[in-house]
Amino acid sequence: MGGKKPLISIVTPSYNQGYFIEENILSIKSQDYPNIEHIVIDGGSTDGTVEILKKYEGTYNLRWISEPDEGHADAVNKGFAMAKGEIIGWLNSDDVYFDRGTISAVVEAFQKHPEADIIYGDCAYIWEDGTILRVQCVPDFRYSRLLRGCFLEQPAVFFRSHVVKRHKLEKRLKVAIDYE
Secondary structure, three states, rough: OOOOOOOOOEEEOOOOHHHHHHHHHHHOOOOOOOOOEEEEEEOOOOOOOOHHHHHEEEEEOOOEEEHHHHHHHHHHHHHHHHHOOOEEOOOOOOOOOOOOOOOHHHHHHHHHHOOOOOEEEEEEEEEOOOOOEEEEEEOOOOHEEEEEEOOHHHHEEEEEHHHHHOOOOOOOOOOOHHOO
């Protein structure tokens, strides 16, 4: 990646998340990093989500589709397949990047650690009004810890593109797919 600004793809699966999707969009749109594509895979929402997506077309690098899918994992897999970035993040429609510098920090971490395929960080749990409930500080990586259970917070995990292009989420899983 060197000194250039690699494209970062953020994949957002959504279905009837009109209540949350605008905050998600604004958190990505307001990032201080200049080279982001946001891919929203909507499962055919009927609650105003599509109108919100249309509102933001052309205001930043947003690509979206709205069509029936086979659930959350299928939507994420579709987004990963569409992603053009060197680095890919997955941000569910009811999640936000709390800090404007999140993506810049991710790129910097990947540039400092070219051997890394995955970068992860801490995650804040927030109420709808922005009140922080708690911050989940993730421990340093140890394989033995991973064998005991997932300790990574999905919104704070970013991958080099070859990882998600090679491995797909299991569509049969209907809950906790972010543990996969």
